[in-house]
Amino acid sequence: MNGCPVEIVIPEKCRHLDQNEEWIKIVTDDGEETVRLHDYGRFYQIPGLYDNFYKSLNCQSPRVVCETLKAQMEKLGWNGEAVRALDLGAGNGQVGEMLTRQLDCETVVGLDIIDEAREAAERDRPEVYADYYVMDLADPTEDALQNLSRWKFNTLVTVAALGFGDISTRAFINAYNLLPDDAWVAFNIKDRFLSDADDTGFSETMNELLDDSFELLESRRYCHRLSLAGNPLHYYVIVGRKNGAASYN
Ligand SMILES: C[S@@+](CC[C@H](N)C(=O)[O-])C[C@H]1O[C@@H](n2cnc3c(N)ncnc32)[C@H](O)[C@@H]1O
Structure with missing residues (x-):
């Protein structure tokens, strides 16, 4: 799977985790998967995901x-x-x-x-x-x-x-x-x-x-x-x- 994500889901329970434990759900044409924010390899594989998601978290x-x-x-x-x-x-x-x-x-x-x-x-x-x-x-x-x-x-x-x-x-x-x-x-x-x-x-x-x-x-x-x-x-x-x-x- 290498397409752009169509939807990012942040389950409520993910909002109370330590920085290195945070994860999200990505829904693409190929289905749904769970990705830890520190799983950089997976983020990089999907064009635009790393840049856009970290931008949405105001990464400076x-x-x-x-x-x-x-x-x-x-x-x-x-x-x-x-x-x-x-x-x-x-x-x-x-x-x-x-x-x-x-x-x-x-x-x-x-x-x-x-x-x-x-x-x-x-x-x-x-x-x-x-x-x-x-x-x-x-x-x-x-x-x-x-x-x-x-x-x-x-x-x-x-x-x-x-x-x-x-x-x-x-x-x-x-x-x-x-x-x-x-x-x-x-x-x-x-x-x-x-x-x-x-x-x-x-x-x-x-x-x-x-x-x-x-x-x-x-x-x-x-x-x-x-x-x-x-x-x-x-x-x-x-x-x-x-x-x-x-x-x-
Ligand atoms: C949060 S990303 C930051 C990437 C980039 N510096 C930026 O600011 O966009 C952390 C990066 O450190 C890399 N990394 C982790 N351990 C490493 C190591 N021992 N040597 C080199 N890079 C490492 C990860 O693979 C990942 O690409």
């Missing part, structure tokens, strides 16, 4: 992260080099598209863990990425790291992809360490993952990163999107420059 993150990065680049000045960005957790390319529109990009390379993301990016935004890797950077081979290094990235962007069983701290730090010092880094993360109450390891790793290997330029809490119940889900946007190699526990 690709815009907020890219605009904050752009504002800081303009404020601080940049060394004149064109941007060579790694879009980590690139999905179907919304962030890559925004980067190429807003910044003087020489290259944007996408990386995601699922084939459906690359296929959707090639289908929906074929002009955006110079290349698109499907891999998990949690445990990369030397070859994979060397292959990525040849792009000489000076910018790392990760939007709506950290935590919730998506990009792990190891994968994020391995991507971070592909960058030279002074590189730009822009990402967002759910507020809870940075709080003292966090038990996923993100808070600890991120605090170490922010303390030791990162020059923080801007950090702001904002509404990432609405839940199915219409409540705001808050994330932090974080933009800064790398100033040292990072490590994970």
Whole structure:
């Protein structure tokens, strides 16, 4: 089944679930199916579903992260080099598209863990990425790291992809360490993952990163999107420059 959904149903009981448990029903010509909002593979397979459904939940993150990065680049000045960005957790390319529109990009390379993301990016935004890797950077081979290094990235962007069983701290730090010092880094993360109450390891790793290997330029809490119940889900946007190699526990 690959057609556009004709109807989206949000059962009442779905309005009281945690963000990573939310699901909807999709009714197409082929019948009805249940899809978790975090089942990105299924969302990407159906043209338009990811973009339109997340838009209906007022998802702001690709815009907020890219605009904050752009504002800081303009404020601080940049060394004149064109941007060579790694879009980590690139999905179907919304962030890559925004980067190429807003910044003087020489290259944007996408990386995601699922084939459906690359296929959707090639289908929906074929002009955006110079290349698109499907891999998990949690445990990369030397070859994979060397292959990525040849792009000489000076910018790392990760939007709506950290935590919730998506990009792990190891994968994020391995991507971070592909960058030279002074590189730009822009990402967002759910507020809870940075709080003292966090038990996923993100808070600890991120605090170490922010303390030791990162020059923080801007950090702001904002509404990432609405839940199915219409409540705001808050994330932090974080933009800064790398100033040292990072490590994970
Ligand atoms: C909410 S989507 C965000 C996609 C895109 N950044 C955007 O803002 O539209 C999260 C993406 O992270 C990807 N992802 C999950 N785990 C990953 C990993 N270990 N490495 C790379 N990508 C991963 C998912 O496949 C999914 O495409």
